[in-house]
Amino acid sequence: MSVMRVARELSRWVVLVVGVLLWQLWASGHHSPFFPPPSTILDRMYHLWFSGPASHVFFTANATGNLLPSIWRTLAGLAIATVIGVPLGIALGRSRAASEYLEPLLQFGRALPVVTLAPVFLALFKIGNQMEIATIAFGTIWPILLNTIDGAASVDPVQVETATAFRLTRAQRLTQLILPSALPKIFTGFRLSLSLALILMVFSELVGSSNGIGYEMLNAQNSFDLVELWCTIVVLGILGYLLNAILNGVQRLVLGWHRGARQVEAV
Amino acid sequence: MTPVPAARKARAARWRRGLTGVIAFGVIAELLGVTGVIPRSVLPLTSTVLGHAVTLLGSGRFLADLAATVEAWAAGLAITIVIGVPAGVLLGSVPGVRVATRAVVEFLRPIPSVALILLVSLWLGPGLRMSVTLIVYGAIWPVLYNTMAGLDDVDPVAKETNRAFGFSALDTIRMVSLPSAAPFIATGVRLASSVAIILDIGAGYITGRVNGPGLGAFIADQSSGAGNLPVILAATIWAGILGLVLDRAIVYAERRLLRWNHLRLAGAGDTGS
Numbered sequence: 001m002s003v004m005r006v007a008r009e010l011s012r013w014v015v016l017v018v019g020v021l022l023w024q025l026w027a028s029g030h031h032s033p034f035f036p037p038p039s040t041i042l043d044r045m046y047h048l049w050f051s052g053p054a055s056h057v058f059f060t061a062n063a064t065g066n067l068l069p070s071i072w073r074t075l076a077g078l079a080i081a082t083v084i085g086v087p088l089g090i091a092l093g094r095s096r097a098a099s100e101y102l103e104p105l106l107q108f109g110r111a112l113p114v115v116t117l118a119p120v121f122l123a124l125f126k127i128g129n130q131m132e133i134a135t136i137a138f139g140t141i142w143p144i145l146l147n148t149i150d151g152a153a154s155v156d157p158v159q160v161e162t163a164t165a166f167r168l169t170r171a172q173r174l175t176q177l178i179l180p181s182a183l184p185k186i187f188t189g190f191r192l193s194l195s196l197a198l199i200l201m202v203f204s205e206l207v208g209s210s211n212g213i214g215y216e217m218l219n220a221q222n223s224f225d226l227v228e229l230w231c232t233i234v235v236l237g238i239l240g241y242l243l244n245a246i247l248n249g250v251q252r253l254v255l256g257w258h259r260g261a262r263q264v265e266a267v
Numbered sequence: 268m269t270p271v272p273a274a275r276k277a278r279a280a281r282w283r284r285g286l287t288g289v290i291a292f293g294v295i296a297e298l299l300g301v302t303g304v305i306p307r308s309v310l311p312l313t314s315t316v317l318g319h320a321v322t323l324l325g326s327g328r329f330l331a332d333l334a335a336t337v338e339a340w341a342a343g344l345a346i347t348i349v350i351g352v353p354a355g356v357l358l359g360s361v362p363g364v365r366v367a368t369r370a371v372v373e374f375l376r377p378i379p380s381v382a383l384i385l386l387v388s389l390w391l392g393p394g395l396r397m398s399v400t401l402i403v404y405g406a407i408w409p410v411l412y413n414t415m416a417g418l419d420d421v422d423p424v425a426k427e428t429n430r431a432f433g434f435s436a437l438d439t440i441r442m443v444s445l446p447s448a449a450p451f452i453a454t455g456v457r458l459a460s461s462v463a464i465i466l467d468i469g470a471g472y473i474t475g476r477v478n479g480p481g482l483g484a485f486i487a488d489q490s491s492g493a494g495n496l497p498v499i500l501a502a503t504i505w506a507g508i509l510g511l512v513l514d515r516a517i518v519y520a521e522r523r524l525l526r527w528n529h530l531r532l533a534g535a536g537d538t539g540s
Contacts, residue, residue: 008366016370034390100281101288111461111510115469116482116503119490124309192458198379199405199465206381206473214382221385229389233382240377 036227045231062216067235070213073129074201074243077136081193085141086186089148090178099149110146114139114200118207132204132212139200143192151185152178187251194247198240213239293317311497319501328485333505335480339395339467340460340513343402347459351407352452355414359448360440365415372411380405380462384470393478398470405466406459413455417448453521460517464510482506 020038027037049063056064092099099106118135125131155178163173205214213232220228297313299305323329358365358372380401391397421444429439471483478484486502489495 011363011367012370015367016374019371034386097284100284101291103281104285104289105292108507108511111514112503112507113461113465113468113482113510115465115472116486116499116506118472119486119499120496120503122490123496195377195379198377199381199469202379202381203469203473206384217382217385221389224389226386226389229386233378233386236382237374237378240379241374244377 033226036230040227041230041234044227045234048228048231049235066211066213066216069129069211070201070205071239073132073136073204073212074197074239076129077133077200078140078193078197080133080137081141081144082190084137085144085189086148089145089186090152090174090182092145093149093152093182094178096153099153106142106146106149110142115203118204121204122208127208127210131208132201135204136197136200140193140197143196144186144189147185147189147192148182151182154185155181183255187247187255190247191244194243195240198236198243202236311500315497316500316504319497320504323498323501323505329502329505332480332482332485333509336464336467336471336482336509337513339398339402339481340463342395343399343406343463343467344456344460346399346403347406347410347463348456350403351410351455351459352414354407355411355452356418356440356445358411359415359418360436360444376408380466381469381473384473388470388474388478393474395479397474397478398467398481401470402463402466406462409458409462410452410455413451413458414448417451418444420451421447449525450521453517453525456521457514457517460513461510464506464513468506482509 023035024037024039027035027040049060049067050058052058052060052063059067092102114135117138121131121135121138125134159177159181160173163177168176201212202214202217205212206218209215213236217229217232220226220232293313296310300307300310300312358368383401383404387397387400391400425443425447426439429443430436434442467481468483468486471478471481471485472487473483475487476484482502482505486499489499489502
């Protein structure tokens with residue numbers, strides 16, 4: 001039984017490991033400038049970011065100067081989108097009239113390719129944290145807002161009537177019925193917003209920034225340093241993976257009770 | 268007088284309220300600008316932006332850019348579906364393949380496709396090929412995951428029944444699993460569509476005019492000069508309308524293709540949008 005499990009665990013990694021090995025073999029034979037071998041990329045990543053002093057948890061100055069600002073902006077943008085999107089979504093979801101007045105504007109906001117607003121945000125906020133966080137927050141608020149509205153609007157009416165019959169106060173109804181019922185939808189929104197946040201973080205740093213992963217990327221391209229370009233791509237993949245894993249953990253913690261919390265991926 | 272059916276009345280009220288909301292938004296924005304609460308240099312007047320939006324429709328160059336964006340979107344989305352759906356069926360119906368590829372998929376998916384713009388533009392050079400490659404990379408995940416989720420959701424009894432009648436596994440996928448998963452796949456395609464628009468415009472914006480025509484190139488052109496904010500906002504309005512129209516087109520295609528499904532679910536409330 002446990003042997004089977006070990007074999008299953010191993011089989012999960014086989015394709016990845018074999019793929020990386022094949023890439024390594026192919027790349028060392030072909031010397032393609034566009035696809036350097038993984039060993040070269042990992043070596044450079046170590047020197048770029050993780051060979052710092054122990055007092056800085058081995059982060060180099062480059063890592064604290066470029067990786068941390070990007071992470072901070074992503075989280076700040078998402079936090080703003082959440083703080084505005086969830087309460088507003090619940091309010092709109094519980095008021096049919098209000099959501100009907102705003103629906104076309106909301107749909108338009110979601111359909112708006114937020115990248116076209118980058119020049120507008122550049123003009124409004126100047127280059128730097130403000131502009132990047134504004135772009136991320138503006139772009140990521142729509143999935144959170146619309147999914148929260150959907151979740152709050154589709155609370156079982158029988159449950160709402162029951163809650164009223166039991167004379168639950170407004171606050172109690174909100175925290176004990178509406179919010180828990182809307183949570184699965186809210187998490188669907190979070191998941192969409194998370195991947196969008198990374199896209200917008202990179203995009204805004206490519207367009208206007210003086211530090212960050214996107215900025216480092218642009219420098220690497222300008223000096224035709226493809227190994228460094230690959231390093232930034234890999235580190236973004238790792239960052240996305242970690243953020244997603246954290247979200248999954250929080251979701252399990254918060255939604256463990258939810259019977260219908262099946263593993264339906266909404267991406 | 269014949270009484271208006273309640274559903275139609277409710278829909279009319281929705282339209283009225285929606286329109287009121289849009290107009291109110293425009294009027295408030297205009298008033299904030301006219302009274303100077305928001306300086307015009309920061310946010311141009313609604314009327315100025317709308318005026319530019321109308322003028323843009325007379326500009327051949329803008330229309331060519333708009334058409335080029337739709338072209339890249341369509342090409343990218345078509346390739347995404349052609350690759351993503353079969354891959355999702357393979358991963359969703361053969362457990363071994365799914366387990367073995369999970370690690371690869373989980374490492375590839377979080378890489379934001381915008382991050383690949385610079386690499387792909389060096390590798391393939393700017394142009395439609397670059398845009399389409401980026402679109403496919405970014406848009407394939409929702410299609411892949413939703414196809415897999417749809418296959419997971421198939422009624423096992425229906426599959427077993429089909430098999431008991433002697434149909435092969437491939438026939439069962441074609442006759443039972445795919446039709447049952449179709450609404451999930453359609454949702455995946457809608458998500459993929461909005462990713463495709465963002466990536467096409469984003470790639471054009473970062474690479475600039477050398478990437479060929481497109482809304483991204485248009486906005487890159489405009490943002491290089493000062494004082495073009497109203498034109499950029501006007502183009503943004505058209506980009507948003509384009510996003511809405513393409514989304515509606517997919518919903519419409521879904522309803523046509525999956526008419527049987529909507530009939531089946533007619534009692535279960537609105538499944539659209």
